[in-house]
Every structure is written in C-alpha cells, then in structure tokens.
Amino acid sequence: MIGIFDSGIGGLPIARAIRDLDSTVDLLYFGDVAHAPYGTKDPEVVQQFVLRVMRHLRLEGATLLVSACNSASVTVIRPLMDLFGILESGVVEMVGPTVQALNQKQSGRIVVVATPTTVRSGMYEQGFASVGLKVSMIACPDLARAIEFGDSKAEIQRQVERAVEEVLLRGCDTLVLGCTHYPFARSFFEQAFIKHECRVEIFDPAQAVASYTLSRYSEKGEGKIRFLVSKYSPIFEQRVTELFGSHSVEEVIL
Known part of the structure; x- marks a missing residue:
C-alpha cells in the first residue's frame, strides 16, 4: 500500500494521478488538516507533524510513502536523505521528480512559486543547480491557506495576481507550481497570464511525482483507497468527491 500525506487537500491530485496510472494500487491518504498549512510554520514544528503522520501511515501498513507536500519534503524528507540516505528507498518527495521532469529544459527562465517555508529552504535552487539550471523563487504566504x-x-484571484506580477518582473517562460495546493488555483494563474498577454508554461509536478512513485513500487493491490484527516473539513470532503467520487473520510486524532 502507498501512503500519501499532505497538510490537507494539496496531495489529492497526486493520489488521483497515481490512481489514473494504475487503478489496482492500494492507497491510503492522510490530510493533516488540524495543522494546515505547513508552509508558514517553522521547520522544527513541521518536522514534528510530519514524523507523526509518517509513523501512523507505516502502522496502517503503508510500505511506500509519498510526501505530497513541498514544505514537508524540504524540511523533513530531503534533509534526512542528505544526512543519512535512509529514507531514499521508502519515501518519495516533491523536489527530485520535479527537477528530473524539467531536466531537459536547458534554456529559458524557470520560476517556482511556493510557500515561505519551501522558499527559505533553498532546496529547489539546490535541486535545479544539480542539473545545471537556475531558478527564481517567489513566496506566496497566504495562498495555500486560502485554497485549503x-x-x-476573489481573494484567491487577488493573491494569484499579486504573485503573477512578481513572476513577470522576474521574467519567466516556465512557472513551477511549487506547492501542491496551487494546482487548485491553476485557472487563476492562466487567466492572469492571459490578462498580461504573456505566454508562460505552467508546470504541475503531480504527474511526474505519480510516475516516479509507481516506478518505485511493485506490490499488487486491489484498488482500495482510504482517506484520513486529523480534523474534519467539509472542503476536504468536497475535494475528495470531486476527484474520486463518493468516499468516506475518517477522522484520526494523532
């Protein structure tokens, strides 16, 4: 079973992408809604939340974990990989598959919009630098919370337009959605670029992460899927229904 976690709804499109690629895989999704969003919290606090969620998913039987949250990936998963290498075989994070997917883009200007926690980590700059690419980072402090x-x-549009204005000042032909919540606002980004008569490729890492996850996973399943949250949220339940149809959402207090 693959365990997928995020601070809330952000990882749901990645779970959907995995399911679209392989309908037989068993999935267990955990949305830590009680502590959402991670992207404005101190790394030490995020680490506590993430390790608790990972432990629970392991106890539930997940053999491969997907950190479907950029803030969790850069504050917990990648640092532990760099220090010990012990998580590499059992956890998928966001930065590596994103860099790998854009590795062939040897020219152009890449901008990553992300949460403050992700931006401060410097992990995307390091990741792209490892393949000879430079990126520019832009923090969107409140967008993930607004979406979650x-x-x-109108409020989401206001925040997106403010981010796009900064993107255009930097110069950009590829915009990476560096927070898994942001694809839910993709249409607002597209509209903002149209408004400014600017052609920018918007890259959502969900497909790349899903493909990489399945390349690391070989267990046979029955196509089961469960959704857990640390706090009930009607928005979470609504997004589950939109992406997967009617499913129960279980509240689990960690």
Missing part, C-alpha cells in the same frame, strides 16, 4: 479553507474566488 475555501476562501472566496
């Missing part, structure tokens, strides 16, 4: 908790379309 269902703020108005």
Whole structure:
C-alpha cells in the first residue's frame, strides 16, 4: 500500500494521478488538516507533524510513502536523505521528480512559486543547480491557506495576481507550481497570464511525482483507497468527491 500525506487537500491530485496510472494500487491518504498549512510554520514544528503522520501511515501498513507536500519534503524528507540516505528507498518527495521532469529544459527562465517555508529552504535552487539550471523563487504566504479553507474566488484571484506580477518582473517562460495546493488555483494563474498577454508554461509536478512513485513500487493491490484527516473539513470532503467520487473520510486524532 502507498501512503500519501499532505497538510490537507494539496496531495489529492497526486493520489488521483497515481490512481489514473494504475487503478489496482492500494492507497491510503492522510490530510493533516488540524495543522494546515505547513508552509508558514517553522521547520522544527513541521518536522514534528510530519514524523507523526509518517509513523501512523507505516502502522496502517503503508510500505511506500509519498510526501505530497513541498514544505514537508524540504524540511523533513530531503534533509534526512542528505544526512543519512535512509529514507531514499521508502519515501518519495516533491523536489527530485520535479527537477528530473524539467531536466531537459536547458534554456529559458524557470520560476517556482511556493510557500515561505519551501522558499527559505533553498532546496529547489539546490535541486535545479544539480542539473545545471537556475531558478527564481517567489513566496506566496497566504495562498495555500486560502485554497485549503475555501476562501472566496476573489481573494484567491487577488493573491494569484499579486504573485503573477512578481513572476513577470522576474521574467519567466516556465512557472513551477511549487506547492501542491496551487494546482487548485491553476485557472487563476492562466487567466492572469492571459490578462498580461504573456505566454508562460505552467508546470504541475503531480504527474511526474505519480510516475516516479509507481516506478518505485511493485506490490499488487486491489484498488482500495482510504482517506484520513486529523480534523474534519467539509472542503476536504468536497475535494475528495470531486476527484474520486463518493468516499468516506475518517477522522484520526494523532
């Protein structure tokens, strides 16, 4: 079974992408809604939450974990990989598959929009530098929270347009959505670029992460899927229904 976790709804499209590639794989998803979003919290705090969630997924029987959260990936998973290498075989993170997918882009200007925690980590710059590419980072402090908790379309649009203005100042032909919540606002990014008459490729890492995950996984399953949350959220339940149809969502207090 593959265990997928995020601070909330952000990892759901990755779970959907995995299911689309292999409908037989068993999935267990954990949304840590009680502590969402991770991207504005101190790394030490995020580490506590993430290790607790990972431990629970292991106890539930997950043999491969997917950190479907950039903030968790850069504060916990990649640092542990760099220090010890012990997690590499059992955990998939966000940065590596993203860099690998864009590795062939030997020219152009790449900008990554992400949470403050992800931006401060420097992990995307390091990852792209390892393949000879430079990236520019832009922090969107409140966008993940607005998406997670269902703020108005006007508020999400305002935050996206502010980010796009900064993107255009940097110069960009490829925009990486460096937070798994941001694809839920993809249409707002597209509209903002159209408004500015600017052609920018928007890259959502979900497909790359899903493909990489399945390349590391060989267990046979029955196509089962469960959804767990640390706090009930009607927005989470709504997104599950939109992406997977009707499923129960279990509340688990860690």
